[in-house]
Every structure is written in structure tokens, then in C-alpha cells.
Amino acid sequence: MIAAAAIAALSFAVSRQRAAQPPQRRLAYVYPEAVAPHSAPAKIAWIDRRIAGETPLIRPGDWLSQAAQAGRYMDRARLSGDFADHAAAGRLLAQARSEAAARTGPDLPVAAWSLSVHRLASAASALDRMDNYHRRDSGEVAEQQAMRGDIAFYRGDYAAALKTWTGPSEGQPTRLALYYQKTGDPDRALVELDKALRAGHFITAQAAANIRYQRGLIELQRGHWPQAEAEFTIADRIFSGHWLVLQALAQMHALRGDIAGAVALYRRAIDAAHNPETMDALAALYREQGDRANADLWASHAQAVWRRWTTLLPEAAYAHALDHELAFGSRERAAALAAANWRARPYGASAVALGWALLANGSAAEAAALMDALNASAWSTAEQHIVTARAAELLGRTDKAETEKAAALALNPRVFDRKAGMIWIGH
DSSP, X not given: OOOGGGOOOOBOOSSOOXXXXXXXXXXXXXXXXXXXXXXXHHHHHHHHHHHHHHXXXXXXXXXXXXXXXXXXXXXHHHHHOXXXXXXXXXXXXXXXXXXXXXTOSSHHHHHHHHHHTTOHHHHHHHHHHHTTOSOOOHHHHHHHXXXXXXXXXXXXXXXXXXXXXXXXXXXXXHHHXXXXXXXXXXXXXXXXXXXXXXXXXXXOHHHHHHHHHHHHHHHHHTTOHHHHHHHHHHHHHHSBTOHXXXXXXXXXXXXXXXXXXXXXXXXXHHHHHOXXXXXXXXXXXXXXXXXXXXXXXXXXXXXXXXXXXXXXXXXXXXXXXXXXHHHHSOXXXXXXXXXXXXXXXXSHHHHHHHHHHHHHTTOHHHHHHHHHHHHTSSOBOHHXXXXXXXXXXXXXXXXXXXXXXXXXXXXOTTTTOGGGXXXXXXX
């Protein structure tokens, strides 16, 4: 733990108070760089040193140390995006779980890991085991309940998720932001993220940057491109060199016509993480520019990684790998991945992805039925209405198609902008 004496009172000045905020709420402070790194490369190096130093100290039967080491790999995975880090954490947690005594163990991190790799049943089982523990502190109970809300959300039970996340405590602002973002209320989503930034306590640069990144995605998805780029820029200023933010910034450069700048940023992101999602985004940009050779090159690089990752941790890979197949690969494989993704997490984003795959394989009626069910739920995004409109067009339902296009435009006025085809990240 970080000693309080080591914490300097650095003001987090990258965000200004809004007039609508209660005056007593102040901006959170960011830990100084001497306490918590302010860049992704520095944070990864710090984690690597901890892993190297702690690995020789782990002994058979010491499940606490194994779980702690798994946490290091999970932290690294959040920065690297590398499925090998996720897999290493999973192996350590499985060993720790097998060696823990009855009515105790690492089930909270097991649940967190299972959610991160999209294994909802495993997460639910781990949380249920905690109900029989000899002892749990209040923080563990609160996070256990919050994760039950996560499971409900990704199973498509949005009402249950909302109820869980707005419990008797102060709530779960970042989780609530996700709920409101995906149910058609981006302004309220931003308010929730503001709460997380303005809590009046210390947070890491990484956490502050992640909140800015999430704000940028919300702005992007409602067509506010300059605001999205501003948020991504602030995120990179707070915590530099994170591949997620670099690829988001690359995309914004492309949207405003700076293709050379976009390519350079995509290449930086690839150098930082070798992530196939970034490779796909770069391939899509090259294809948009008519550069088929470079498009094929980067798509082939991405495909090789996706094939490895769908073998290593299939549930975690399905959604992004099917995007690759739809754009550059096999329609049939995309349909298989989309169906598997829907089985793993039957919520709105999976339904939309499956809808696209069904359309690509000539199943417009099935896609229409799936979207009608989604549109009847609380889920409300521009993309689902685009899929619904396309299915309606293919079925000759022109009035419905126009209605759905209008619904998409109401949520994102730039959704049919010609340049919107360059959006790969956060579409």
C-alpha cells in the first residue's frame, strides 16, 4: 500500500469545474509520478519489476501470493491488451483457488478475471462461493454486488444491473456511465463520469485517463468528433503512451483528414502493444485510401493474432475477431463467431454484431427479428437502428427503414457521414 506521507497534494487541473456541479465537490487529485507512473510504458515496467521480484517468493500452497501475482498480470493485461497476460493471470488464479481452504479463497479476483475474459458463468460461480465465506469486509461485499450487476448487464438484464449499481451506497459512477451510454442518455453518462473525476480523493493518472477515454467514446458515439478528440488528447496528456488512447487519437486524425498523422499514431499504437484491433483499424484506413497492398498486409498480421487469441481465450476474442472477419475475412466464420459471442454475452452489443453477421450471410429476416427484440429493450444506440434499417431495406420495408434511419440520426447526427466509415474504434 502507498503510505499517506508519500502522497503530494498535486491538483488535478486537466478538467475544470462545471457550473452545474455542486460547489463543494472538488476535482480529484492525481498521485504524483513518483508514487504512481504517468505513462503506460513506465507502468508496465513497474509491473514487470514487481512480477520479477515477487515470483521467487511464491511457495506451493500460498494462495494469497498466487492471487496477488495474478493481480499483477491482470494489471499488465489492462495496459498491454495481450491475451498472454490474461492467460497467465487465469493460471495463477486457478492454482490459488485449488489450494485455498474451504470457505475462503481468491474468488473476488477470480470473478474479476472471469468478467474480463467474458466468462459470465464462471464469474457468477465465484461470487456465489463468497456467500459462504467465514468473513468478508464491507469493500469485498460492495464489489461482489457490483460484479453481480456486471453479470446482469452482460446477460441483457439491464434493469437488474441498474438496480444493483444504484444500491444504498453512493453508487457505481463508471458502471452507471456505461448503462446510460448504452441506453440512449449520453449526457447522464457524462455526469456519472464527472462524479468519478470530482470525488475529492486521490486517483492514479491511469484511472483519470481512463475516465477521459470513456468520455471520448461517448462523444464519438453521438457524433461530437471535436469533443471526442479533445477528451482523447487529455487522456494521453495525463497518462501517455497507452495503445488504446493512441489508436483512438489516430482515428480522430483520420476523421479530420490528417491521414499521415493517423497512420503514424496507429503505428505507434502497434509498436506499443502489437494489438490486432489496431492492425485492423490501420488496414481499414489503408483500404479507404485505396492502398490495397498495405491493407492486405496489416489485415493478414491481424488475422494471425486473432486466430491465436480465439484459441487461447475464445470468449474474450469473439467480438473483435468477428469484426475482423466481417471486414477482411470469411462471412461464414464471422457468423460462427457472432453466434458464439451472443451465447457468451447475450446483451446489446453482441446482438448488434450478430445482426451484422446475419445480414452479411443473407439472413435479413433473422436479423430483423433480433433487432426488433433489441429495440424493445432498454438498449438504445445508433448502430442497432442502422442494422434494423438495413434489414428492413432488404426485406422491402421502406417505411420502417426510413423510421430506423431517423432514429439512428437522432442518436448520432453524423452516423451517415461519409467519413464515419473510418471509425473502427468505438463504433
